Amino acid sequence: MANRMRLAHCSDLHLLSHEGARWLDLANKRWIGAMNLLSNRSRHYHVDAFEDMVRDLNDSGVEHVLCTGDVTNLALRQEFAFARERFDRLALGPLGVTVIPGNHDAYVAEGVPLFAELFGDYAACDPGWEWTAADAGSPDDGADTADTADTADAREQLRWPIVRIRGELALIGTSTSRATPWFTAYGYLGAGQLGRLARALRDPRLSGKVRVVAIHHPPAGARAESRIRGLRDHAAFAAVIAEAGADLIVHGHEHRDMTCALAGPDGPVPVRGVASGTYFHNKPERSARYRIFEIADGSVASDRVRIWDPDRRSFVAEPAPNRPGTGPGTGPGTGPEPLPTRNQQQNLT
Numbered sequence: 001m002a003n004r005m006r007l008a009h010c011s012d013l014h015l016l017s018h019e020g021a022r023w024l025d026l027a028n029k030r031w032i033g034a035m036n037l038l039s040n041r042s043r044h045y046h047v048d049a050f051e052d053m054v055r056d057l058n059d060s061g062v063e064h065v066l067c068t069g070d071v072t073n074l075a076l077r078q079e080f081a082f083a084r085e086r087f088d089r090l091a092l093g094p095l096g097v098t099v100i101p102g103n104h105d106a107y108v109a110e111g112v113p114l115f116a117e118l119f120g121d122y123a124a125c126d127p128g129w130e131w132t133a134a135d136a137g138s139p140d141d142g143a144d145t146a147d148t149a150d151t152a153d154a155r156e157q158l159r160w161p162i163v164r165i166r167g168e169l170a171l172i173g174t175s176t177s178r179a180t181p182w183f184t185a186y187g188y189l190g191a192g193q194l195g196r197l198a199r200a201l202r203d204p205r206l207s208g209k210v211r212v213v214a215i216h217h218p219p220a221g222a223r224a225e226s227r228i229r230g231l232r233d234h235a236a237f238a239a240v241i242a243e244a245g246a247d248l249i250v251h252g253h254e255h256r257d258m259t260c261a262l263a264g265p266d267g268p269v270p271v272r273g274v275a276s277g278t279y280f281h282n283k284p285e286r287s288a289r290y291r292i293f294e295i296a297d298g299s300v301a302s303d304r305v306r307i308w309d310p311d312r313r314s315f316v317a318e319p320a321p322n323r324p325g326t327g328p329g330t331g332p333g334t335g336p337e338p339l340p341t342r343n344q345q346q347n348l349t
Contacts, residue, residue, distance in 0.1 A: 003297050005063040005167050007212065010053065010277035010290035011252025012070040014045045014104065015083045049278040049288040049308045050086060056306060056315040058091045062292060064166050065092060068252040068274075069102025069177065069216035071119070075111025080118040087122065094121040098164055101177035102216040102252060103187055103229075109179040116156050123173060129163040129200075137192035157190065161197050161213075163206075168295055170209035172200050172246075176217045176231060187217040187253075188232040194240055201244035210295050213241075213249045220249075220260040220271045229253070238262050241269055248272065248293070248300050255279060256286060257305070270300070280310055289318070 057065055071087075072079035090097050099122040101115045115123075125131075136158055160175040174197060176187030189197070201211060217231040218224045224234040231237065241249070245264040249271045258273030274291050281287065288308035294301045305318035 003168055005169060005295050006060075007169060007171075007293045007295060008057055008060070008062045008065045008290055009068065009250050009272075009274055009293065010065070011068040011216075011274050012102065012255055012276040013050050013067065013083070013278050014070055014073050014276070015047055015050060015079065015086060015278070016045060016073060044281055045276065045278045046280055046288070046310070047086075047278065048310070048313065049280065051089075052308060052313055053277055053288075053290060053315060054086065054089045057290075058089075060292070063092075063096070064169060064171070065090060065097045066171065066173075066212075066214055066250065067097075067099045067277075068214050068250060069100050070104040070252060071099065071102070072105050072111070073107070075105055075107040075114060077114055077118075080105075080114050084118045087119075094124070096166075097122055098162075098171055098173055098214070099123055100162075100173040100214050100216060101175055103177055103180065103185045106177040106179050111179070112156055112177065115177070116159075123159075123162055124164075125159070125162045126164050131158050131160075131196055133158070135192075135196055135199075137195055157193065160189075160193050161200055163200050163203075165206075165209065168210050168298065170206045170211045171214060172197065172211060173214045174216075176215060183228070185229040185253075186227065186232050187230075189215075189237060190233070191236070194233065194236050197237075198240045198244045201240070201246060208298065210247045210298060210300060211245070212293075212300075213246045215249065215251045217253050218251050218258060218260070218271070218273055220262050221258070223254055223258075245269065250274070252276075257289075272303070278308075280308065290315070 071083040087097065087099065099119050105115045106112050157175070160173070162173040164171045164173070174189055174193065176189055178187060180186055200206070219231050219234050219237045224231045241262045241264055243265065245266060246269050249262065249269060251271070251273045254273055255276045256273065257275050260271040261268040262271055272291070275286055275289050277290050278288050279286055289305050291303055291305050293303045306315040307318050309316050
């Protein structure tokens with residue numbers, strides 16, 4: 001088929017490696033995550049699943065791979081290095097793979113520069129799309145202080161959103177990844193990044209492209225509104241989409257498949273979340289997976305899911321009865337998502 005490409009979307013890999021970690025490294029908020037790993041997370045998240053996914057992606061011949069964050073658990077240097085080594089096994093390389101950070105990749109403040117150092121080429125703007133200090137915004141327009149202060153963190157935030165054009169696909173990657181207080185996992189973009197996102201989406205260079213916005217936190221529905229683990233500026237994000245439009249928004253964070261929509265200037269914009277790529281549980285709908293979107297003739301034509309079979313050490317097509325529809329509001333499980341209990345929220349932070 002002419003003008004056809006496939007975009008694979010995975011998220012929330014939580015690749016485990018703490019070899020060489022010192023107790024001092026686990027100080028502050030990392031104590032919470034360390035206890036969570038010992039009691040819960042390490043039993044459910046499997047590096048084997050990602051290694052099998054890499055093999056499946058390499059065999060599938062997809063044209064681009066997107067990961068919407070949480071490649072680590074505690075934002076330790078050795079975790080980022082461990083994850084990077086495994087991402088480097090993807091045959092497409094950094095030009096064909098895009099990774100944006102999640103809240104676990106900024107579990108503590110030093111995670112932000114570590115992500116930039118070890119995953120920078122997987123999150124690099126195409127030439128000509130870099131932002132400068134003139135694009136930072138000002139305190140008068142409500143921009144975050146982190147976006148305007150002359151700090152390393154401010155310079156890191158100024159790189160977002162990233163724009164990567166691959167054939168018909170225009171991928172706009174955002175960062176909601178900020179260090180947050182204990183027992184919270186919320187995210188926010190900030191007015192500066194939201195302004196740059198609007199400019200990118202309206203840029204005439206993207207005319208005729210399929211604009212896919214990647215974000216870690218869900219930007220729509222009840223879960224976006226959670227003060228504990230939602231997207232603090234979800235309403236402002238929705239306003240950008242309503243004015244500038246997009247063809248598809250994809251996210252992770254909630255470790256489950258989700259379907260929603262935001263209003264756009266030409267009709268509803270689908271918002272699709274994907275479950276963790278490495279999680280294995282007795283609930284089939286929560287099992288490790290990734291989704292492939294097929295882009296053809298200027299639109300997202302279809303999507304399909306591949307699910308991990310640990311016994312076969314491979315990913316297989318999702319059984320048809322469980323496969324949701326391609327449009328917003330269709331298929332099983334697309335109604336309002338129940339909010340997690342407080343214990344579930346703490347297990348996910």
